[in-house]
Amino acid sequence: TMTPWPKDLAHRKLTGVCAGIANGLGLSRVTVRVAALMALILMPPLALALYLLAVLVMPPRRELKRWLD
Secondary structure (H helix, E strand, C coil), X not given: XXXXXXXXXXXXXXXXXXXXXXXXXXXXXXXXXXXXXXXXXXXXXXXXXXXXXXXXXXXXXXXXXHHHC
């Protein structure tokens, strides 16, 4: 089973999605945020839709997942 990447609420700028993705991929938060910004500039509807989906799908923190198990 694939464990979901939690949003990184400690390092968030908006919702913690980019920071959580950075943690999951082992990249710097700045790299992921720049990539997200470029995606938003180049293809706004798709980037916005994927970001909002990630906000809904990514759990806020690992403790919440333990409660749900």
